[in-house]
Each structure stands twice: as C-alpha cells, then as structure tokens.
Amino acid sequence: MFADFAAYLADGANWVGPNGITTRVLQHLYYTVLALGIGALIAVPAGMVIGHTGRGEGLVVGLANTMRALPSLGLMTLLVLLIPSTLIPPITALVALAVPPLLAGVYAGIANVDRTVVDAARAMGMSPWQVLWRVEVPNAMPLIIGGLRGATLQVVATATIAAFVNLGGLGRYIFDGLALYDYTRVLVGAVLVTALALVLDGLLALLVRLVQPGTGRLALRDPALQEAIDERAAVAR
Template identity: 60%
Template sequence: MDQGRPGGEGVNSAFNWLFDPDHWSGPTGFPARILEHLGYTGLSVLIAALIAVPVGAVIGHTGRGTFLVAGLSNGLRALPELGLLTLLVLLTYVGLLPVVVSLVVLALPPVLAGTYAGVRNVDRSVVDAARGMGMRGPSVLWRVELPNALPLIVGGIRSATLQVIATATIAAYVSLGGLGRFVIDGNNAGPGSPDGYPQMAAGAVAVAALALTVEGVLALAQRLVVSPGLRATNLVGKNT
C-alpha cells in the first residue's frame, strides 16, 4: 500500500480498526474516550452557561454593555482554538484546567449572544404589560423576559456545545483524553503503521458521529422548548 495514500483499502482498514472489539474496552477504548469527551464538553458548557446566561440576561435587560456581546463573538471567532489551548497549557501546566478554561472561553460568546438576543428580542409590548401590572425590574426579567428568551438561550447553548465538542478533539494534542486521542495517536504512529491512518480515520468517524448525535439530541431538546413560530436562525461561526 502506498504509504501516504489511503485508498479504498483505507476505508476497510479504518472500519476494521473502528469495530475491533479490542478498541471497545478498557481505559483507552472508545466508550471511555467518548465519556471523557462528553465530560470535558459538559463541564465546560455548564461553567460557560453559569457565567454567560446571567451576564447576557443583565446586558439584555438593561441594554448596557451591548458592545461586549458583539465585540466578543467577533473577536473570538478569529481566535484559533489550537493556539489558545496550547498557549494556556504552556502558561500553566498539562492538565484538565487549561483545557477547560480554553473550552469555556470558546463557549462563552454563543451563550452570551443567545441570551442577550433572547432577552432583547422579547416583544416590548409584553415587557410594558408586565411593568404595567406593577412588576419590578428583576421580576420582569425572571418571569417574563427569561421564559420568552428560552428558545434563543437554548440555541446559544446548542451551538456552544457543538463548538466545544469539536475543539475538545484538539485537547488530545496537549496530552488529554477524548476522541481526539485516536487521531493524534494515529498521526504520531506514522502513516505506515497499522495503528496509523486507520486509527486516525476511525477516531474521525467517531468524532463526527458523536457531534451529529449530540446535535440531533440538542435539536430535539430545542424543539421541545421552542414554539414553531419562534425558531431562530443564527449566524455563529464555525469553530474547529
């Protein structure tokens, strides 16, 4: 086989690698890697949401700090995650913390933008009506604006999750686990090795499958909280 050129045979060997029972058990098998991957993702998105939802809600409610939302999402889209991740690791140490921090940084803008837009876009007459009934600012936000903003907030969390899943793949480069492990290890094994390109391709297929599955689940979840009349289209950038 031509070493640098995986052809039709490559497809077979990749699938053989993917479905080899040896690769589906133990701490380096697919189940463990998938759990790691989901673990990084869940933790990062949770932290990002805990920060970005309140901040976005306050910005949307008061209308102060709007520039932050636009500026952040624009600037961060240009930031190469690989660079951010490696830089943070160099600045601190090899471990979970720098990885989670960079994933949180990545997840903040979509959640912030979604929450901000959601609160901001609530029909002004609804807000006026709430005030007219005698609600104070916090109660308007809590009882009227946030419930109405829910679809866009969930939409923001959804795109943040997908970006984090994609970027978590890179975490393997700085010696962490997750599904990126297979791609990086395969690349390091060299193209001629049986654990080389077949492993890379198997990992890639697994990552793609995971991303699509999570996207499907989140789309379903969003549909549950979004009335068909409110379905949002958002232009978030492609990140990793």
Template identity: 55%
Template sequence: MSILSDTIEWFSRPESWSGPAGIPVRLGEHLGYTALAVGIAALVAVPLGLYIGHTGRFHTLAVTFTGALRAIPTLGLLTFLVLLTGIGLTPPILALAILCIPPLLAGIYSGIEAVPRAVIDASRAQGMTEWQILSRVELPLASPIIVGGLRSAVLQVIATATVAAFVPLGGLGRYIIDGLAVRDLPRVMGGSLIVVALAFLIDMLFALVQRYAARVANPAARTPQPSRSLSPDIDVEVSHEAT
C-alpha cells in the same frame, strides 16, 4: 476502499471497545471535557447575557467582546495557556470554555432582546418586579433562541475538544493525534467518525429541545385555526341547498 475496510476492521476489534483506551472510555472523557467547559462558560455567559439582554446596557461592548473571542484560534490559545500554567487539565478546559462563551452569551442576550417591548411594558404595568419579568416573561419567550445559542456552543466544543489530545489528556482526540503519530489511518478515521457521529446525535437532541421550547414559548402556533370557507358564494349556495 482499503482505508474504509481497515476502519471497519478497527471498529470490530475487541481492544477498540475495552480497556482505558477503548471507545466507551474515550467517549466518556470527551463528554466530560465538554460538560466541564460548557459549565465554566455558563458561569460567565449566563449572568452577563441576562443582564445585558434585560437592561440593554453594554450591548455594543458585548458584541465586540464576543466577536474578538471568536477570532482567537483555539490551538494558539491552548499553546499559550500550556506555556502559562503548565501541562494538565486546566489549559484545554479554559481554552474550550473561552471558545464556548461567545455563542452562549450571544444566544442569551439576543433571545432576551427579541422579546417584544409591549409584552414587557404590559408586565410592568401589572406590577411585576424586574426579576419576575425576567424569569416569568423574558426567559420563557426567549428560550428557543437561548437553546439555539447553547446548541451552537456545545457543538463547537465537541468538535474542538479533540485539541485536548495535544496535551496528555484523553478524549476522542487521542485516536486522531496518536494515529497520526504512527500513521495509523484507520484509527484516525475511526476517531473522526465518532466525533462526527457524536456531534450529529447531540445536534439532533438539541433540535428536539429547541422545537419543544418554541412550542412552549408560542402556544398559539400549535393551536388549530378554525376552518374558513374558500368563498362567500360557497356559503350562500350551501345555505340555499339546506333550505
């Protein structure tokens, strides 16, 4: 109970919420690293995912590629990039972007491939171009799966962005790394709780977006169906009573 009470006391300190090491600043840095890493990953994953999903080419290669990237340890990759390019913003952002590519790429091409072929063939029969099919048919129908892939990618980056503290950068990982260095367990616990709360909040927001995308992609799912009688005999009895 002492660690819990000390963590609550750490949250209640004014210095924990102000200054360059305050929670708002560290939270903003963490979100900034996450947005930058996801943006860089999207530059690679979005065009590749759309091309693979729409054409069906290089599917096996994409599966192998994403599987290989998932197997790379983030800390080992970060250490390699630091030795290669030096200390700075580039190594952790590149490491996070590489971590973000597999779920984002898989979500995009899997969503496009899940669109029924009959719908695509009907669109071609109506004279739609390939770009029109992709933008007006495949993307709207695939949006729930694509948002799910983005959701997984963002949450993975948020949870792993704490590795940025291994180099002289900010973010919520500073509370964990600096706290471990001086055995300040309340600071470590506080930083961990903020990361968990942030991931939970972002996950809830993406869940709402994904639910909305599913409703847009399948309007029939929210259309109320006409009520049906339980048995033909009931209809017959009702008609007799009415007469």
C-alpha cells in the same frame, strides 16, 4: 482503510478498557460539559443583564468577535507554557470558544422578547426580577437553547485538542494515529467526533422545538400568568 475502519469498530475489544471507544467518548463528553458549564456561568448572567437592561450591547458584539478570533490551539499552547496543569489549558481554550455563542444567544433571546408583553408584565406590578425570570427567560428559551447548540458543536469539535497535552477524549485517536501513520485510527477518531456532534446537535434541535412559545410541547411558562400578560398586551396594542 475503510475496511480496516469497519473491522476496528466491529471488534468488541476496541470498545472496552481504559483506551476503549466508550472511555474516550465519556472523556470527550466530560471535557465538553465542563467547558460548557463554566462558559454558561460566565455568559448566561452577563447575557441576561445586558438583554434585560439594554446596556452594553456594543460590549457583547466586541467581546464575541474578539473571542471568536482567538485560535484555540494557539491559546492552549500558550497556557500550557504558563500554567503547570494538564486540564486547565485545554478547558480554558474551550471556554473561550463556548462563551461567544452562549452570550449572543442569551442576550438576543432576552432582548428580542416582545416589548409589549414585557410592558404588560410591568403594568401588572411585577418587579424587574420577576419580569426577567417569569416572562423574558421563558419566551427567550428557543434562542438561548440555540446559542447552547452552537456552542456545543464548536466545543465538541475542538475538544480533540485536549489530546495535544496528553489528555484523553476522541482526539487521542487522531493524534496517536498521526504519530504512528495509522490513518485508520485517525479516521476512527474523525468519524466518532462527527457522530457525537451530530447526536448532540439533534438532541438540542429537538429541545429548541419543544420550547417554542405557543406549541405547548414543553410548558416553561405559567399558563395563567401568560394569559393575563397576553390580554394586557392585546389591550396595549
């Protein structure tokens, strides 16, 4: 089977065309990005408000635990019966999977910014909106990207269920292979999903390192503003 797997990948004909590996990878990325984008539209504003105001922390924990407990395949199957669409059910199931880690990452990032720094920014006359966007969000970015990293891994791995309702993606190899008892094709799908997840995880891990405060690798903060806030925070301490 492993020899057949290597031969399958070595055959250039399997990489092109509507059923080729390249097309399947792009389809899988499309479902992943779409689900993460919709999930971010829901989770990021909610996480910012809750982290900034400190209100609704119990809601975050309860919602995250509830949504994590939802079975993605079961939810998608139910939605297939209720919604006459091929794309909405799997994307909805993936969004439900993406929201908890995104929400937790944004909330935790904002809430764990040094309160002395936040108080110093307010003492400089910044409005709540300025404090959020110019101080809290830049300093919270490592945890925010960490939440995105966790959500991406879960969505990439679970996006294979799109093939269950005859959509594309790398899950097509797994479902078609099982239907035809072609386990080489199943192995191709499993390895490609794993490889895609590892590549995306590596890129996001690198991004987390780049946005670490104080490293200077990726400047997300206004240096003059940050210096002034640090000075005021040092005096407050």
